[in-house]
Amino acid sequence: MNKLKLLFVTVITLSVFDSFASQGKLLATPGVSQVEGSGGGGIVPWAQLAGYASEDEFAINGFCSRADVTDYTLDVCGTQINLFNRVELSYAQQNFAVPALDTEIEQAITGVKVRLYGDIVYSDWPQLTLGAQHKSLDDGTVATLVGAKETSGTDIYLAASKLHLGAIAGYNWFWNITTRYSEANQLGLLGYGGANGGEKLLFEGSTAIFLSREIAIGVEYRQKSNNLGLGEQDWHDLFVAWMPNKYVSVTAAYLDLGSIAGAAEQTGWYLSVTGYW
Amino acid sequence: MLKLIPVIVFTMILSACSNISNLTLYQQLDGQAGLERLVDSFINQIGNDEQVFHYFEHANISHFRAGFLNHLCVLTDGPCKYTRDSMVEIHTGMHITEADFNHVVDLLINAMNEQNIDHTVQNKILARMAPLRSQIIKI
DSSP: OHHHHHHHHHHHHHHHTGGGOOOOSOTTTTOEEOTTSSEESSSSBOSSOSSSOOTTOEEEEEEEEEEEESSOEEEEEEEEEEETTTEEEEEEEEEEEEGGGTEEEEEEEEEEEEEEEOOTTTSSSOEEEEEEEEEEESOOHHHHHTTOSBSEEEEEEEEEEEEEEEEETTEEEEEEEEEEEEOBSGGGTTOBOBTTBSOEEEEEEEEEEESSSSEEEEEEEEOOOOTTSSOOOOEEEEEEEEOOSSSEEEEEEEEEOOOBTTBOOOEEEEEEEEEEO | OGGGHHHHHHHHHHHHTOOOOOSOHHHHTTHHHHHHHHHHHHHHHHHTOTTTHHHHTTSOHHHHHHHHHHHHHHHTTOSOOOOSOOHHHHHTTSOOOHHHHHHHHHHHHHHHHHTTOOHHHHHHHHHHHGGGGGGTTTO
16 A cells, blocks of 8 residues: 555655646547556546647656445556657556455556557547556465456557547547457466456447537447356446546546455445546 | 446436537537637637737737637538648647646636536537547647
8 A cells, every 4th residue: 555655645746747748639638547556437448548748749647546335446656658649658567455354456557659550539530549558466465365367467559549520519529449459367366367268359449429519428349258167257337537637537437346355246346536737 | 236236226316317408519608709709708818818928929910819819610520621821830849748638628728618618518618629639749
């Protein structure tokens, strides 16, 4: 938890220096921060790079999120650096609490993302991004116990996204599609690979409508593999994001994460705050 | 694919909400009078802005006003013909950055809010302007 506290303090400290903020993108177009630290929705990394940096600027963001489902809690804090809207570097620390077993599983995730083509608003074709997330468990005891082959792994993903101005009855419509090559079990919190296999190509998608410049509502879907044979299921969420200015965003969601480590019907709430500089 | 059903249904419900208006955007903006109020608000926004004012410093305001009015009238399907210089001609040599372009979009949105233009009408105007960006920035 000390790393989480350090990150939290860093976020608060940075927020004092908001005069450095880059503001070169349109409001809300960078999206928010997903649970593995990349710029995205809540559970899906998006093609946009986190932060308001345009091609002549850089941006630094910090975020903290909490997912609270039936039998578990996941806390994540992290940071992203956006270099000239070309490269996003991210770091996140996850803390997964299992109160029933009085256990916490911690994982660090380092991410990199490169914009290959386009701009979600202005280009003819969708913005296209290639990314990687390297994840490593601090202590692999639980992962090994449930049958995982590895305690660290790297996901690779390709994401495409587009914002269509005024597309649905005059409201702005956003979509993102991501394909991920991964062997992670439950984000990697339960290790990597297992008796049922390893790397698989997985599909993820998000779509949202902007009710105003500041508020978007949407849904997300993330396909999961079942390497451990513990009945891991696909994830869904229904979210509302509030982006009142280019300094802060707040996202709330209803989560349906299916079965986790044999505990069925893990549903609950998600809250995430990102600060932008 | 079954898991995609909520996403598809969500999109369909949104599409179903479409109400097709027979009025042109020009009419929804209250015609020439509405466009003039919008352009005046926009000029006022630019005049009070530190970041992008320098692009307009040596511009002839009445020339800009007439040109932008004519352009908006054409873009919103008003009873006008485009009679002005091309976007490329106007912006060549200005070296407008991505960030400053988006900042001007922010100012236009401020002006549209100031004129109480409906959110959906704002988006339709922005949708018609967005493809022009490549004829405006970095030239």
